[in-house]
Amino acid sequence: MTDISAWIGRSEEVHDQLSRNLLMRIAATFGETTPAYGEALPPLWQWCFFQEPIAESGLGEDGHPARGGFLPPADNRNRMWAGGRVEFLRPLEAGGEARRVSTIKHIEEKHGRTGALLFVTVQHDYLQDGRLAIREEQDIVYREPSPPKTSSGEPMVAGGWREAVTPTPTLLFRYSAVTFNGHRIHYDWPYVTEAEGYAGLVVHGPLIATLNLRAFCRANPDARLRRFAYRGLRPLIAPQPFEVGGRIVASGKAELWAGDHNGLAQKAEVEFD
Missing domain, CATH: 3.10.129.10 (Hotdog Thioesterase)
Structure with a gap:
């Protein structure tokens, strides 16, 4: 049996450019105006960046990345983004380079009405020009099919x-x-x-x-x-x-x-x- 507590403290870093091409597509999706170079990204648009380009062979049947990489394995339980907390310290600026440092902060097993639940909290730090812009905690839950x-x-x-x-x-x-x-x-x-x-x-x-x-x-x-x-x-x-x-x-x-x-x-x- 895998010791999932071993995943606590794991960290990964992803670099990205807040490029105009992707910003244009995000803006079109939301019916918004594309931010000009140097302007602040609208709130929560950072979620569209810093995504690892995982090959098709690295995906599970549900389309998520296969279990057991950065995030812990969770048998055949379904994975959902349950919520989170975001602290805005300074804007991320369009066009510039930035990085996201992600760390697994907490893992907890619980039992609910639908069966076994696994809660994982990941902290994401978004930095630009060496300064912290956004600090976020993301709550992920794995639950048995129900x-x-x-x-x-x-x-x-x-x-x-x-x-x-x-x-x-x-x-x-x-x-x-x-x-x-x-x-x-x-x-x-x-x-x-x-x-x-x-x-x-x-x-x-x-x-x-x-x-x-x-x-x-x-x-x-x-x-x-x-x-x-x-x-x-x-x-x-x-x-x-x-x-x-x-x-x-x-x-x-x-x-x-x-x-x-x-x-x-x-x-x-x-x-x-």
């Missing part, structure tokens, strides 16, 4: 701002492309419905978080982001429309959410100046 959750039991929240989103298959495919994400639940209908039991294509958790934070920035254009924390509650299924929204709850603090007629799917908090 019927997907269709409702969080938490109703949508009223008040504040809100934006409607229609997650078309094209949007999901293009976001998978700009993040070099091969996970088949986002674009392969037979696989996601037959092998994993979802009702349709699954909207990426980080895509929801990006749209959520963008809605906050649109509603609060003078806010300077400090911290962003988000947590997935259940999947959203394309092309079912959903909403992202939020409200100010205190000076420098806001609550954000995303969901549809089945209730909340993601909750988030923002700290800002």
Whole structure:
């Protein structure tokens, strides 16, 4: 049996250029203007960079990188991006070179209603010109195959701002492309419905978080982001429309959410100046 605790402390470093070509494709995916050279990347666009170009032979059946590389192996459990926390220290600038240093900080085994769960926390430090720009903790969960959750039991929240989103298959495919994400639940209908039991294509958790934070920035254009924390509650299924929204709850603090007629799917908090 593999000692998964041996993965704690593992680290890897990836260098990338925040190139105009990829920025143009990200901007087209979100319907935004491409940042000019030297301008700040919009929040969470760093997730589209620093992706290792893993060969087809290095992927598992689900389209994720095969188990047991940088991340620990987890038998045949499904891997999901469960949430995370992001601290914004300074902007990453378009066109420049940058690097991401990733370290496995924590691994924990739990048992829930759906069986054995493995939680992995990875810290990502994004640096440019030798200075730390963004520090992030990403929570990954491995769970045994089980019927997907269709409702969080938490109703949508009223008040504040809100934006409607229609997650078309094209949007999901293009976001998978700009993040070099091969996970088949986002674009392969037979696989996601037959092998994993979802009702349709699954909207990426980080895509929801990006749209959520963008809605906050649109509603609060003078806010300077400090911290962003988000947590997935259940999947959203394309092309079912959903909403992202939020409200100010205190000076420098806001609550954000995303969901549809089945209730909340993601909750988030923002700290800002």
